[in-house]
Amino acid sequence: MSAALLPVPPVDPRDRGGPAQPLLSVTDLRKHFPVYGGLLNRRVATVQAVDDVSFTIAKGETLGVVGESGCGKSTTARLVMHLIRPDAGSIVFDGEEVGSQAGLSVAEMRRQMQMVFQDSYSSLNPRLTMVDSIAYAPRMHGLPARQAVARSEQLLAQVGLNPALFARRYPHELSGGQRQRVNIARALALEPRLVILDEAVSALDKSVEAQVLNLLAELKARLNLTYLFISHDLNVVEYISDRVLVMYLGRVVEAGPVEEIYGRPRHPYTRALLASKPTLDPDRRTTVLPLSGDPPNPINPPSGCRFRTRCRFAQPACAEMLPPLLPPVDAAPGDAQHLVACILPEAQMNAEPRHAA
Amino acid sequence: MSDLANPDALATLVGKATTPRPAAGYWTAVGRRLKRDPVTIIVTLLLLAIVLMAICAPWVTSYDPYAGSVMRRLRPIGTPGHWLGTDETGRDLWTRLAYGGRLSLLAGVAPVMVSLLVGGLLGITAGFMGGLTGTLIMRTMDVFYAFPSILLAIAICGLLGNGLTNSIIALAVVFIPPMVRIAETVTTQARHLDFVEAARASGTTTMQIIRHHVLANVLGPILVYATSLISLSIILSAGLSFLGLGVTPPQAEWGLMLNSLRQSIYVQPYVAALPGVMIFVTSMCFNLMSDGFRSAMDVRLSK
Numbered sequence: 019m020s021a022a023l024l025p026v027p028p029v030d031p032r033d034r035g036g037p038a039q040p041l042l043s044v045t046d047l048r049k050h051f052p053v054y055g056g057l058l059n060r061r062v063a064t065v066q067a068v069d070d071v072s073f074t075i076a077k078g079e080t081l082g083v084v085g086e087s088g089c090g091k092s093t094t095a096r097l098v099m100h101l102i103r104p105d106a107g108s109i110v111f112d113g114e115e116v117g118s119q120a121g122l123s124v125a126e127m128r129r130q131m132q133m134v135f136q137d138s139y140s141s142l143n144p145r146l147t148m149v150d151s152i153a154y155a156p157r158m159h160g161l162p163a164r165q166a167v168a169r170s171e172q173l174l175a176q177v178g179l180n181p182a183l184f185a186r187r188y189p190h191e192l193s194g195g196q197r198q199r200v201n202i203a204r205a206l207a208l209e210p211r212l213v214i215l216d217e218a219v220s221a222l223d224k225s226v227e228a229q230v231l232n233l234l235a236e237l238k239a240r241l242n243l244t245y246l247f248i249s250h251d252l253n254v255v256e257y258i259s260d261r262v263l264v265m266y267l268g269r270v271v272e273a274g275p276v277e278e279i280y281g282r283p284r285h286p287y288t289r290a291l292l293a294s295k296p297t298l299d300p301d302r303r304t305t306v307l308p309l310s311g312d313p314p315n316p317i318n319p320p321s322g323c324r325f326r327t328r329c330r331f332a333q334p335a336c337a338e339m340l341p342p343l344l345p346p347v348d349a350a351p352g353d354a355q356h357l358v359a360c361i362l363p364e365a366q367m368n369a370e371p372r373h374a375a
Numbered sequence: 376m377s378d379l380a381n382p383d384a385l386a387t388l389v390g391k392a393t394t395p396r397p398a399a400g401y402w403t404a405v406g407r408r409l410k411r412d413p414v415t416i417i418v419t420l421l422l423l424a425i426v427l428m429a430i431c432a433p434w435v436t437s438y439d440p441y442a443g444s445v446m447r448r449l450r451p452i453g454t455p456g457h458w459l460g461t462d463e464t465g466r467d468l469w470t471r472l473a474y475g476g477r478l479s480l481l482a483g484v485a486p487v488m489v490s491l492l493v494g495g496l497l498g499i500t501a502g503f504m505g506g507l508t509g510t511l512i513m514r515t516m517d518v519f520y521a522f523p524s525i526l527l528a529i530a531i532c533g534l535l536g537n538g539l540t541n542s543i544i545a546l547a548v549v550f551i552p553p554m555v556r557i558a559e560t561v562t563t564q565a566r567h568l569d570f571v572e573a574a575r576a577s578g579t580t581t582m583q584i585i586r587h588h589v590l591a592n593v594l595g596p597i598l599v600y601a602t603s604l605i606s607l608s609i610i611l612s613a614g615l616s617f618l619g620l621g622v623t624p625p626q627a628e629w630g631l632m633l634n635s636l637r638q639s640i641y642v643q644p645y646v647a648a649l650p651g652v653m654i655f656v657t658s659m660c661f662n663l664m665s666d667g668f669r670s671a672m673d674v675r676l677s678k
């Protein structure tokens with residue numbers, strides 16, 4: 019492997035706050051989509067796609083986001099990327115607020131933050147060759163064409179595609195895994211610090227998925243990257259993440275280090291989700307009832323705890339208030355690593371540890 | 376397995392894989408695919424011949440398109456000196472068909488050009504802006520859509536009076552709404568494609584995105600649609616003249632000729648049908664050519 023085609027200095031000159039300052043810190047992010055309908059095309063309802071979502075990502079960390087389809091994972095990613103405008107909330111990138119007067123402009127932010135989309139085919143312009151697709155953004159940022167192409171070929175090599183073979187190909191002439199490598203190369207073309215991967219491996223075959231995951235891990239180490247990794251695949255998230263965020267109907271229900279979430283899940287939803295996770299080991303099959311039914315409609319989420327319509331611990335109290343995201347009831351004082359949004363201590367407590375030692 | 380064990384097969388495989396592909400642009404690839412499509416080549420050549428025949432009408436015949444003679448009325452096909460026969464006033468039919476092509480093609484192509492310009496622009500604007508502007512444009516078009524196209528054309532012609540210009544205006548008005556709709560649809564699709572979003576995410580400006588990602592992916596389908604509209608336009612404009620709403624006699628135009636030869640259908644059926652054949656062949660050629668371009672421009676159907 020041609021090591022370090024792009025040599026990375028030990029300390030990124032763009033690093034402002036030092037290693038202790040989170041690279042990304044999102045506070046109370048909210049996006050409610052209006053739904054139009056009826057004869058006059060008036061606003062008839064609101065989809066609460068993302069509701070008061072807060073999280074931080076430390077430098078060099080991989081934050082995994084899991085949750086069922088429609089829980090707002092992609093919307094969160096697009097909000098963070100400023101592809102859609104948030105209704106409320108703030109996004110702070112390495113200490114600077116994005117989009118505010120004094121802080122980082124959206125354009126500057128996008129040089130440091132890039133995204134890989136789920137559909138490897140539709141995220142590439144069918145009329146551009148691979149080398150042109152990758153070179154496009156650097157060229158638009160003023161890099162001369164010749165240099166942009168040279169750089170783009172380097173990037174192809176870096177993601178494991180021989181430029182002599184792949185540079186002049188069109189998207190339809192590549193396999194899904196190869197295309198996703200190109201998408202990763204394109205995301206890296208502007209030398210970002212944070213890469214958002216929205217279901218980036220979900221459409222790939224298992225074997226190809228493993229290769230791409232390894233590539234991501236390798237690139238992360240070599241280029242000092244930080245990942246926001248979105249997936250509905252619990253195994254993949256467990257494999258790649260340092261910390262995990264569990265979302266349900268637009269809200270964060272549990273957050274914490276990956277061993278905590280997978281080893282000692284607290285929220286009844288997390289537990290049900292993990293119980294429904296496919297596993298090949300019969301000893302590990304739990305007796306917790308897996309999740310049944312579809313999540314309720316985000317247009318009219320239940321009052322109080324949004325999970326209560328499917329929660330086997332649900333009580334009248336659960337309908338009264340939205341449970342805040344707090345350390346679990348039996349957490350050691352001052353330990354704010356693991357956070358749960360559930361008001362019932364017994365619901366949090368009688369977790370049978372999945373990995374019983 | 377046996378294939379791979381064979382050294383020759385292996386050599387071709389390796390050879391294929393290592394030969395660097397030529398840096399062909401998109402349009403080069405389209406041209407390459409067109410060259411391998413005999414139907415499109417033939418209809419395109421046929422259309423070229425028809426257009427040449429019309430443009431060079433004074434040189435392909437020695438007769439005057441307006442000078443007839445009662446002595447030579449309704450001669451059959453193959454008459455010496457009049458190889459396609461003569462019409463009901465004794466004018467040479469080949470001459471009339473060649474000159475008629477000028478007006479018929481003009482009356483067919485011009486409305487599409489106008490609607491392409493106006494409708495394409497409106498549609499792309501509506502598609503890219505969306506929101507109130509888009510809704511306003513699209514709802515206005517829906518009003519026109521409510522009328523059947525041929526009735527709308529007849530109504531406008533009736534309002535404006537007959538003549539070539541008015542027939543062109545009438546058909547352009549008829550074609551603008553579908554053109555807007557196509558342009559709006561493809562633009563809206565292109566705007567929501569992931570790669571447009573990806574370009575936006577990498578800090579590309581709106582104008583750059585329209586130029587590099589939207590227009591390139593939108594112009595092809597719009598042009599293909601316009602070509603297929605010409606096919607309809609030729610038939611409709613001939614229909615207008617047939618009804619006496621378009622070009623006026625004694626001018627040579629296929630639809631008008633079809634009308635005046637109508638009475639002679641029992642005397643010289645083959646001669647009387649010739650203008651109709653020209654309308655049909657030209658219209659079909661445009662249609663097939665548009666199909667050929669459509670598939671040549673679809674990168675996914677390559678090889």
Ligand SMILES: Nc1ncnc2c1ncn2[C@@H]1O[C@H](COP(=O)(O)OP(=O)(O)OP(=O)(O)O)[C@@H](O)[C@H]1O
Pocket residue numbers: 051052065066067085086087088089090091092093094250316
């Ligand atoms: N532009 C939009 N307009 C209206 N509703 C939207 C829009 N985008 C997303 N939604 C709604 O917001 C909710 C969250 O969608 P989102 O795409 O973020 O889910 P997701 O977690 O990424 O799901 P998946 O795993 O299926 O990708 C869904 O109910 C969706 O229908």
Ligand code: SF4
Pocket residue numbers: 285286287323324325326327329330331332333336341359360361362365
């Ligand atoms: S708050 Fe109530 S309904 Fe919600 S997860 Fe906890 S126990 Fe279940």
Ligand SMILES: [Mg+2]
Pocket residue numbers: 091092093216217
């Ligand atoms: Mg999604």
